[in-house]
Amino acid sequence: MATPQMLPTSLLYVFIALLYVFSTVVSGQFNIFSKYDLPTGVSGPTSAAFGALSKGPFTTVNDGRILKWLGSRIGFVDFAYTTSTRSKKLCDGTTDPDLGPVCGRPLALSYQQSTSLLYIVDAYFGLLVVGPLGGLANQLVGGFKFLTEVDVNLINGDVYFIDASLTYELRNITQPGFTGDATGRLLRYNPVNKQVSVLLSGLNGGGGPAVSSDGRFVMVPEITVMRISKYWLAGPKANTTELLLNPSGNPNKIKRAGRVGEFWVAVSIGNYPRRPLIEPQGVRINSDGVVLQTVSFATQFFNRSVTLVQEQGGKLYVGSPRTTYIGIYSN
Template sequence: MKTSSLLVVNLIIWSVLLGSVLSNNEYITFNILALPPSVTGPESVAFDRGGEGPYVTVADGRILKWKGPTVGFVYFAYTAPTRTNKLCDGTNDLELGPICGRPVALSFNYKTSDLYITDAFFGLLVVGFNGGLATQLSRGFKYLSGIDVESYTGNVYMTDASLTFDIRNMAQPGFTPDSTGRLLKYDPRTKRVTVLISGLSGVGGPAVSSDRKYVLVPDYVNMKVQRYWLQGPKRNTNEVFLTNCTGSPINIKRTVNDEEFWVAVDNQGQQPTVNSEPHGLRVNGFAVVLQTAPLPQFLDMSVTVVQEINDALYVGSSHADFVGVYTK
């Protein structure tokens, strides 16, 4: 009886403590980092190893860097050698993508400070810490849509949204993705691209676990997250990781805590539900949802990324002219 009573007391204490922690974890304050005039589409958000940024991709072919509220966003890098400021600045016309570029996702190699980029028209690229024109590493894809660099090995994990359709097809009203999306690995030493998972539908941005044992990748249309094992007894196999996303997962980022992730969940095109607004899910490596962060300011937009740094969530969208910042 004494052991049982002690267990109950401990459970009550932990419940109170957990409730206190969760109540302090709510992101209730919202601010915006405004993009330059006429510029839209910050689909990806990244911070360098010094914590500077955010760096964002935008629809007119540039990567911009936030320099604080006094300066705002400044021009950092671009992906298309044919890009001109006169033609491209401020455009969101995808037909100009082959000229201006359309960078979609960003990820830093924190050992080298190189910024890796996936561009919907120019494939995989990289640019140094001084910015400028990015160097193309691999091409021939229909639409590279997501990226995560594993800094220890330098391996680049990226997603190819389709073997059939490009970003212009996917931007058409009523478009339904096919099931030819893939998770890929680029090895910077051999410069080879390897297919890890195929048959994904509307695939988004992947994330490597902090212990480098597996990669998580969204399966957007099927509203689930897949896990591909890099190490251990299940190495080179994949399995369903998460199904209770209450929407379509579109991008995954590691949190500041080891073995936890933020999943950006989009509800555009889904039937209204109790959790019909876009939101971020904080999950652990056991596929337990630890927190749901509503993103009501993005109700009429497609949320594409939720990135955590310094107790704040930075949220991007393909339709916004700002980066949203949620704080506790």
């Protein structure tokens, strides 16, 4: 086998260039940072979604609103909310967890391009949907303790979402002595017959599912036990589950990546159980659970967990419940 010293000069340059490209992909690109600041006094952008023609992003925040980005000159503006009990005077800017049942706390979004509908899961008010004009979202299904994430099947329009627990609510997780349980569920909502079915139960922690672009399976994270599983929706393995990956940290929301068959996972090393320092990462995997790339967000999200890593237009949009901005990483 030829060594680099034996190669002609032109081939040597190609060899070096390929090594550079390969090492860049493995070690992580996305080293240019910018951000979209939330309105003054607002925090907790835990999710993002992009509308038709990449409009947005839309994001969810602590005080119960869904905001929409209208460009650097305007910034974020109110777009939607999840309950008629919400008042701007009481709720805007609040960080009081006990106001969640009054103001709402939307945690995740999924935009359906074919219908221009924005699906929402609210920790207190269930699965909802809102049209392109925004306003008060329409509740599709309620009565849950703690919904955490949602994703729409691009093929048939079914909606997949996770109920993190049958026993505790979002506001309970910050209370002294809190311990999680294994009562989480993966659920499916059929928009045609308006029925909800339970696909998986006994899940540990919340996080968020991601349906493959071909609709054949859904990725399911379990935060507290550091596990990602694949639930098959179609094919010879339909209605079965297999372990896909045990990441090095706690996996939260999973989102489809720019390349078909790949996904981004928001991972926080040292979040559960709590270590002195949390290391937030974006981990890109393929449909077989092979890690393709790891990007560290430790500088801009120092000691903060991340709940969202979403690729859009060649950039990574990163969200955390403990920041006042959405981070944007580009190459």
